[in-house]
Amino acid sequence: MPIITAYIGVSHFSVLLYKSKNYYAFFYSPYVYLEGVFSNYTNEEEFYISIIELFCKKNGVEFSKCDMYVSGFVSVPEFKASNIKRVEFTKLFDNMPTYYPVIVNDFAFATKFFMISETSFGFMANMSDDVSFRVNKCVYTHLKATDLSSQLSLDREVLLGVVHDKLRWDPNTPVIFMGSRFHGEDDRPLDYIYMCSLISTPGIYDLYLDRANSLLLFNMLNMITEEDKIPLELDSIEHVGTLISGTGVTECLVSSEEDPPNVFEVEKDTLKRMPLKYDTEYRLVIKNKEVGTVEKNIFGGKLGLIVDTRVNKADAFSNIRKFDTYLRFLKD
Amino acid sequence: MYIPIIRKLINRNNAFLERALPTTGDINVKIGDKVAPFNQLGACTVSYNQIILPKGFKPFNNITPNKILQGTTLGRYRGEYIHAPYNGFLDKDSINNQLIFKELGRENVLLAGAWGTVKNIVENKSILLEIYCKDFLLPITCGDMFAGELVVFPNPSELLIGSFLENFTRDVSGKIFYIGGHVSLSVAMRSKELNLTTLLAGSISKEAFAFAKKSGLNIGVFEGFGEIPTSKIIFDELKNISNRFVFFDVENHTLRVPMPSKLETIPVKKPLKLLKAGDTVQIFQSPYFGGIGTVDTIKESSILVKIPKNSNLVEVAVPNFFVVV
DSSP states (O other), X not given: OOEEEXXXXXXXXXXXXXXXXXXXXEEEESOOOOHHHHTTTOOHHHHHHHHHHHHHHHTTOOGGGSEEEEEESSOOOOOOSTTEEEOOGGGTTTTXXXXXXXXXXXXXXXXXXXXXXXXXXXXXTTOOTTOHHHHHHHHSTTOOOOSHHHHHHHHHHHHHHHHHTTOOOOTTSOEEEESGXXXXXXXXXXXXXXXXXXXXXXXXXXXXXXXXXXXXXHHHHHHHHSSOOOOSOOTTEEXXXXXXXXXXXXXXXXXXXXXXXXXXXXXXXXXXXXXXXTTOEEEXXXXXXXXXXXXXXXXXXXXXXXXXXXXXXXXGGGOXXXXXXXXXXXXX | OEEEEEOSEEEEEEEEEEEEOSSSOEEOOOTTOEEOTTOEXXXXXXXXXXXXXXXXXXXXXXXXXXXXXXXXXXXEETTEEEEOSSSEEEEEETTTTEEEEEEOOEEEEEEOOSOEEEEEEETTTEEEEEEEEXXXXXXXXXXXXXXXXXXXXXXXXXXXXXXXXXXXXXXXXXXXXXXXXXXXXXXXXXXXXXXXXXXXXXXXXXXXXXHHHHHTOEEEEEEEXXXXXXXXXXXXXXXXXXXXXXXXXXXXXXXXXXXXXXXXXXXXXXXXXXXXXXXXXXXXXXXXXXXXXXXXXEOSSEEEEXXXXXXXXXEEETTSEEEEO
């Protein structure tokens, strides 16, 4: 019997239809149920089932013949249909293999032991009149910012909350970013800058991005079936690269079997990127006053090596000109 | 692509409306009766005010506890005389054993407020009516449920709203005011000063909304935050129903307007619709936030929309729009 796992985010809805290790499909809807908009003619259950039925039809599966498990951020709606079961949000991080999972949306940030939301840092109170997009997003949570300043304004609030609460990051486990903030197929450099900015603890980090929430959905599947159904290679997970996070001047040496050693220095208070080949293994040696002198083997990833020596990482989110220079660093 | 449907206005032919007495009383109708808005469904006697008298209060012996006229001295507390603020009677709180001065009960008549049929009755308490109605969607609401006469201002400009408020709000009790396209903080504050209880508008500023929540003003907004005019499809209907008795339902995000006869309805089977050129959509993207237009072209991740009074097509990204049905 096919199994469906679904995750209802703040501004998107992601679904996995699983038949076997060789046949599975992901789907995401950029729309979620909005109480103030749809409750006059439909309900949450009918709304989500309508979306899933379309997806099942496309994949030649009958929804009524599937078992479905649903989770969501942070509460999970009640479903009356007998083939739908709920999975609490707090359970989603259990037994997450290999990665340190981070879920981010436009209003909140969560890891296994840490969560902040707009309410913890006075979201409404901080807003000025020119940010009606942000206020409207409280009602129409699915809305997508189409201009840079609106998105930066949302990101900044969450970032300030994370910085304020002094979250300690663990450099020894690869970090994977998921959630509504990163959903979709956009290849947006601002997403990468945001990821780098959220990591405030000095260290060398292996960064991954899961725009389809595939790991979350497969992990839910594993919890239910109690056997490992996660395929070894998930195409939906993007290896972003390696981040060196530490203030002050940073000296780097990067070498591989194919390329000659490359030595470079990154000045303080900046963000730099060195492109590397995606699947190639490199030897990295760095020297930084906060991180120390570290030698490590790394794989290139999509962006390669990112060196972030910024002191105040939230600054650029209120200064578009500054942010634009960082965007150029990452694009080059 | 499939897009969710937004229903800004729904005609219903079998909606239910509960009419309840504030306290137990008599019900004058029976199941199956046809009623009109001014038909009396029931009545009860209600004491609207009461004062809990402090412990140590000593009532005078010469007063008649079951009928005390306004101004009568009730007794003394710490050397101070306490007078009856209204006609009332003395009662005792059985739990705290404290004296209470209650206002004499006034007759409360429950009117139907709608055309409909009595479907069910909770003895001495409430009546369930089946009615015809128009339900207006209010995505943003705050306050409490309220029923009253709808007063519609003709979409005055920000400057004129003040003047409308001063001139058309002499008798505000039991009224719901549609005050125009936008509620600013100054309008919300002036409304509160004039004792208005319920305001409807196309949009609201976040400061005005925060003020309304804090001060207990009931608010219903048809579009969103910011300066967004009320959609034509909403305002064209509203102006035809001024002075009608309507129901502001905060929890269900609805303004319910009872209608005298059966309405033409549009059945919607699923909450999603396969988008086609020619469909009507509402845009939630700056600078046309709240605008309603017609789909011209459908692209992979956006659509081009034709908006009235705008010669150019407007590009709107998915998911910043809904289909209007």
